[in-house]
Amino acid sequence: xxxxxxxxxxxxxxxxxxxxxxxxxxxxxxxxxxxxxxxxxxxxxxxxxxxxxxxxxxxxxxxxxxxxxxxxxxxxxxxxxxxxxxxxxxxxxxxxxxxxxxxxxxxxxxxxxxxxxxxxxxxxxxxxxxxxxxxxxxxxxxxxxxxxxxxxxxxxxxxxxxxxxxxxxxxxxxxxxxxxxxxxxxxxxxxxxxxxxxxxxxxxxxxxxxxxxxxxxxxxxxxxxxxxxxxxxxxxxxxxxxxxxxxxxxxxxxxxxxxxxxxxxxxxxxxxxxxxxxxxxxxxxxxxxxxxxxxxxxxxxxx
Amino acid sequence: xxxxxxxxxxxxxxxxxxxxxxxxxxxxxxxxxxxxxxxxxxxxxxxxxxxxxxxxxxxxxxxxxxxxxxxxxxxxxxxxxxxxxxxxxxxxxxxxxxxxxxxxxxxxxxxxxxxxxxxxxxxxxxxxxxxxxxxxxxxxxxxxxxxxxxxxxxxxxxxxxxxxxxxxxxxxxxxxxxxxxxxxxxxxxxxxxxxxxxxxxx
Numbered sequence: 001x002x003x004x005x006x007x008x009x010x011x012x013x014x015x016x017x018x019x020x021x022x023x024x025x026x027x028x029x030x031x032x033x034x035x036x037x038x039x040x041x042x043x044x045x046x047x048x049x050x051x052x053x054x055x056x057x058x059x060x061x062x063x064x065x066x067x068x069x070x071x072x073x074x075x076x077x078x079x080x081x082x083x084x085x086x087x088x089x090x091x092x093x094x095x096x097x098x099x100x101x102x103x104x105x106x107x108x109x110x111x112x113x114x115x116x117x118x119x120x121x122x123x124x125x126x127x128x129x130x131x132x133x134x135x136x137x138x139x140x141x142x143x144x145x146x147x148x149x150x151x152x153x154x155x156x157x158x159x160x161x162x163x164x165x166x167x168x169x170x171x172x173x174x175x176x177x178x179x180x181x182x183x184x185x186x187x188x189x190x191x192x193x194x195x196x197x198x199x200x201x202x203x204x205x206x207x208x209x210x211x212x213x214x215x216x217x218x219x220x221x222x223x224x225x226x227x228x229x230x231x232x233x234x235x236x237x238x239x240x241x242x243x244x245x246x247x248x249x250x251x252x253x254x255x256x257x258x259x260x261x262x263x264x265x266x267x268x269x270x271x272x273x274x275x276x277x278x279x280x281x282x283x284x285x286x287x288x289x290x291x292x293x294x295x296x297x298x299x300x301x302x303x
Numbered sequence: 304x305x306x307x308x309x310x311x312x313x314x315x316x317x318x319x320x321x322x323x324x325x326x327x328x329x330x331x332x333x334x335x336x337x338x339x340x341x342x343x344x345x346x347x348x349x350x351x352x353x354x355x356x357x358x359x360x361x362x363x364x365x366x367x368x369x370x371x372x373x374x375x376x377x378x379x380x381x382x383x384x385x386x387x388x389x390x391x392x393x394x395x396x397x398x399x400x401x402x403x404x405x406x407x408x409x410x411x412x413x414x415x416x417x418x419x420x421x422x423x424x425x426x427x428x429x430x431x432x433x434x435x436x437x438x439x440x441x442x443x444x445x446x447x448x449x450x451x452x453x454x455x456x457x458x459x460x461x462x463x464x465x466x467x468x469x470x471x472x473x474x475x476x477x478x479x480x481x482x483x484x485x486x487x488x489x490x491x492x493x494x495x496x497x498x499x500x501x502x503x504x505x
Binding site for chain 2: 048051052055056058059062063066068069070071072073109111155167170171172174175176179183187188190226229230233234237240241242243245246247248249277278279
């Protein structure tokens with residue numbers, strides 16, 4: 001019997017790549033995160049904290065060996081897209097990423113985490129109204145796309161908070177807000193955390209920037225010197241509190257603090273915090289116009 | 304050397320434990336979370352598993368079904384214990400459970416329950432779900448399957464399950480409550496110091 005081989009369409013090709021990449025990031029941490037965890041583990045001096053770091057390392061080894069998601073909570077799937085205006089599959093990308101989530105859910109396997117609000121039913125597919133969540137930026141004069149995949153787990157999503165301060169509260173108020181959120185809610189969010197801070201005008205502007213901030217590499221800095229200084233001050237200050245891995249006390253509290261900012265209204269300072277747990281599962285992939293790709297977050301990754 | 308406790312747990316085993324101790328568990332460990340607690344305490348249904356002198360785990364695992372009504376544990380990380388705080392004291396009283404394992408701390412009601420009925424709460428490191436799965440030797444049974452995979456009572460035979468960090472002991476101590484008080488105390492001078500260096504509006 002003759003078999004007819006049908007060449008997959010460009011959309012099918014990209015769906016397959018994104019499905020495999022989405023499943024992959026649930027199993028391996030990005031290089032910046034695993035490097036930082038190794039550093040924190042090496043310089044930890046408290047016995048209890050060391051025990052926890054050892055378990056984390058053992059867990060990542062086991063996830064790799066057994067090819068399983070490293071944490072049972074594989075989160076709500078979010079894609080942050082920087083698409084070139086001339087990317088050939090721009091119009092199809094939304095459907096592609098939804099199909100990729102469906103496929104990754106089976107292949108991962110990913111836990112079923114999409115619950116329709118008001119109907120309050122788990123869809124069982126990790127897709128639902130506006131889920132996977134897409135965030136778009138269009139880049140003029142570019143024909144590729146860079147996509148960040150993020151698994152927003154329940155534990156590290158819970159501390160999320162935004163507030164609009166009066167300018168009189170200043171960056172002093174921003175500092176207090178960050179510390180209050182982390183000491184109240186960060187302890188149960190699987191520290192050491194990557195803390196994202198958005199400094200902007202309104203609540204939703206700051207919230208979006210705070211999430212963008214945790215997509216930035218651990219150890220990278222804001223281009224504005226004052227913002228970069230504040231990142232370091234907050235990181236050092238939070239570490240001084242010594243929340244430790246799992247909140248059990250230790251030499252550090254965070255993997256870092258990243259600030260993203262925009263201009264603001266003269267009468268407001270919008271501030272928000274998003275946190276990533278130690279198992280900060282995100283990945284960045286660059287798709288070229290010919291659908292070849294480079295994985296930027298995980299070196300030596302094979303899909 | 305690892306300190307390994309074996310079920311059934313005696314009151315002596317439990318009284319020997321203090322907050323911050325690291326132990327491992329061998330024997331029978333049953334997953335038990337939100338709805339199981341609610342059914343026992345609020346709906347007054349009796350549990351289908353006898354938990355006397357055993358341990359429970361606050362967790363919703365990923366389980367793979369095998370032929371002949373058998374199962375494989377794929378991934379079993381702890382979930383936030385605080386959600387069970389409103390039920391746990393009464394749960395300990397009614398079941399005789401000796402060890403409650405989960406993530407993060409629990410509150411004063413659980414502390415009271417642990418002291419009154421000689422039990423402990425312990426933390427398994429969050430996010431270490433594959434490590435935990437490798438310490439499950441066998442799933443011996445599954446009860447209340449109508450609750451779906453995460454909420455089913457999975458009866459596990461575990462070997463050296465841990466590390467388990469004692470967060471509430473039977474002597475009235477609460478590690479997370481102590482830690483939180485320390486963190487909040489440390490925070491105040493640090494925030495003041497940073498505030499002086501971020502006066503960008505001037």
